[in-house]
Amino acid sequence: MRKQTAGSGGGNRGTVKRILRYVRPYSGLVALSLLLSVLTVALTLYVPILTGRGVDAIVGEGQVDFTGLLAVIAAIAVSVAVTSAAQWIMNHINNKITYRIVRDLRVQAFNRLQELPLSYVDRHPAGDLISRIITDIDQFSDGLLLGFTQLFTGIATIGGTILFMLSINPWITLVVVVLSPLSFVVADFISKKSFAMFRKQSEARGELTGFTNEMLGGIKVVQAFNHQEKASQQFDEINQRLSEYSLKATFFSSITNPATRFMYSAIYAGVAIAGGFFTMAGNITVGQLSSFLSYTNQYTKPFNDITSVLTEFQNSIASAARVFELLDEPTAPAEPADAVTLENPAGRVRLEHVDFSYTPEAPLIQDLNLSVVPGQRIAIVGPTGCGKTTLINLLMRFYDVQGGSIQVDGHDIREITRKSLRTSYGMVLQETWLRSASIRDNIAYGRPDATEEEIVDAAKKAHAHSFITRMPEGYDTVIAEGGGNLSQGQKQLLCIARIMLCHPPLLILDEATSSIDTMTELRIQRAFETLMRGRTSFIVAHRLSTIQNADQILVMNQGRIIEQGTHAELLAKGGFYANLYNSQFAAEE
Numbered sequence: 001m002r003k004q005t006a007g008s009g010g011g012n013r014g015t016v017k018r019i020l021r022y023v024r025p026y027s028g029l030v031a032l033s034l035l036l037s038v039l040t041v042a043l044t045l046y047v048p049i050l051t052g053r054g055v056d057a058i059v060g061e062g063q064v065d066f067t068g069l070l071a072v073i074a075a076i077a078v079s080v081a082v083t084s085a086a087q088w089i090m091n092h093i094n095n096k097i098t099y100r101i102v103r104d105l106r107v108q109a110f111n112r113l114q115e116l117p118l119s120y121v122d123r124h125p126a127g128d129l130i131s132r133i134i135t136d137i138d139q140f141s142d143g144l145l146l147g148f149t150q151l152f153t154g155i156a157t158i159g160g161t162i163l164f165m166l167s168i169n170p171w172i173t174l175v176v177v178v179l180s181p182l183s184f185v186v187a188d189f190i191s192k193k194s195f196a197m198f199r200k201q202s203e204a205r206g207e208l209t210g211f212t213n214e215m216l217g218g219i220k221v222v223q224a225f226n227h228q229e230k231a232s233q234q235f236d237e238i239n240q241r242l243s244e245y246s247l248k249a250t251f252f253s254s255i256t257n258p259a260t261r262f263m264y265s266a267i268y269a270g271v272a273i274a275g276g277f278f279t280m281a282g283n284i285t286v287g288q289l290s291s292f293l294s295y296t297n298q299y300t301k302p303f304n305d306i307t308s309v310l311t312e313f314q315n316s317i318a319s320a321a322r323v324f325e326l327l328d329e330p331t332a333p334a335e336p337a338d339a340v341t342l343e344n345p346a347g348r349v350r351l352e353h354v355d356f357s358y359t360p361e362a363p364l365i366q367d368l369n370l371s372v373v374p375g376q377r378i379a380i381v382g383p384t385g386c387g388k389t390t391l392i393n394l395l396m397r398f399y400d401v402q403g404g405s406i407q408v409d410g411h412d413i414r415e416i417t418r419k420s421l422r423t424s425y426g427m428v429l430q431e432t433w434l435r436s437a438s439i440r441d442n443i444a445y446g447r448p449d450a451t452e453e454e455i456v457d458a459a460k461k462a463h464a465h466s467f468i469t470r471m472p473e474g475y476d477t478v479i480a481e482g483g484g485n486l487s488q489g490q491k492q493l494l495c496i497a498r499i500m501l502c503h504p505p506l507l508i509l510d511e512a513t514s515s516i517d518t519m520t521e522l523r524i525q526r527a528f529e530t531l532m533r534g535r536t537s538f539i540v541a542h543r544l545s546t547i548q549n550a551d552q553i554l555v556m557n558q559g560r561i562i563e564q565g566t567h568a569e570l571l572a573k574g575g576f577y578a579n580l581y582n583s584q585f586a587a588e589e
């Protein structure tokens with residue numbers, strides 16, 4: 001059973017507790033912000049007292065206490081100046097706290113993504129993961145910043161106004177205190193409704209981001225198959241759901257402010273009426289009543305701010321919950337404390353009774369056995385879906401076997417550090433990946449300390465040097481995102497050069513020359529011959545003409561090795577491989 005996350009089963013209360021844990025390292029700054037908030041509120045609330053004294057200093061025509069009035073005006077000016085400075089410093093501190101928390105959370109989310117097993121990444125669209133790390137954390141940032149800037153000040157203002165009102169008249173203050181809880185009841189009811197909609201809004205936003213990313217990544221295929229209208233319909237459907245969730249979330253949240261404003265207007269009216277009676281009875285002065293009405297207005301304003309913050313905070317909590325779901329995902333199994341570090345492995349690989357399936361109901365690899373001696377070239381062939389690429393994923397430990405074991409130099413790969421295991425392999429895949437960086441940096445990706453001569457030599461061996469020198473900036477040419485300014489064949493050559501530079505003891509070539517023209521492929525094959533000499537190599541190929549020199553050819557079908565031998569031996573058997581080879585040869589003819 002999947003672990004219950006704070007964002008789902010634990011509700012927003014559990015999410016808020018986790019948010020507070022991220023705030024804890026900055027408790028010193030939070031305390032300073034609270035102190036400045038109290039200072040700001042105290043000075044702000046002191047101004048109505050001064051205003052009331054100023055009103056009382058104006059007794060009537062010709063009876064103005066100018067000396068007292070000037071002192072009041074000076075005190076108000078000083079209070080306003082100090083308040084402004086304190087607010088500026090407090091906002092700066094709040095910004096620092098918020099963006100440092102967001103920085104920490106985003107780094108932690110990205111690092112967790114690096115630690116998650118490949119199975120998790122395969123199950124989730126890239127756009128949804130991007131949305132969690134970028135968009136959802138931005139939404140969380142907005143709500144957190146509002147919380148620091150308005151929530152603290154609002155709470156302090158409410159407490160301060162009650163104390164000042166009590167100092168003027170406890171009975172009128174009682175009217176305010178008795179009527180106030182009604183606004184909390186209304187706000188709490190609405191916030192619970194809005195949270196569910198904000199969560200669905202975040203999920204739909206992530207789905208829309210994922211779909212858009214997917215369509216843009218394959219825009220040529222979409223247009224080639226005239227799929228634009230269908231893609232637009234799918235986009236409209238997701239966008240419509242996002243619009244509906246957003247509208248409902250906004251509807252519920254927008255009710256909060258008018259409802260609470262109505263309650264606060266009722267409170268203000270009650271205070272005015274009660275204060276009028278007390279003034280006529282001589283219990284308070286006109287200046288004190290004006291101060292009291294000013295406090296009532298200041299008392300209700302934070303409630304409006306807080307309810308607005310709570311509405312935005314619901315959106316923030318919903319977004320944070322999605323990020324916490326990512327952080328709660330179990331990472332790849334930890335390496336044992338005594339994990340072996342491979343150093344200069346000989347390249348002996350052994351598979352014993354290996355079982356693996358992506359889903360329990362669809363078994364793929366069952367009871368697979370293989371023994372490879374150092375320096376052997378093992379070719380893996382078979383129909384699509386037979387388990388060739390899956391076997392490569394198991395060798396690299398992108399997935400763990402579910403039965404049996406895979407050993408390198410006598411060590412179970414689950415007892416070997418992942419770094420040393422994967423460093424021992426050089427892998428060239430059919431699907432190329434290049435960074436948005438210079439050609440030099442891409443070739444040196446596995447060896448950042450490589451010299452210029454070594455980089456150029458690797459490019460020459462991969463037959464990439466000639467086209468690189470024709471680029472506008474040569475080896476300094478910056479590759480566009482996804483290699484958009486290179487042909488598929490050029491990208492493949494750079495990936496091969498990257499492996500040529502590393503000189504790994506074991507090689508995996510998964511359709512490594514599939515995107516290269518025939519003449520270049522012949523040259524690359526000769527380069528691979530040099531590279532593979534003395535190294536254990538696993539070669540996945542569909543074109544059987546490229547693997548005729550392999551020491552062993554494994555013929556896979558439905559996750560099993562059904563035939564094994566050299567090219568000549570398998571042809572002589574006249575079995576599955578011979579039929580596969582003859583059909584391909586006939587097609588080529």
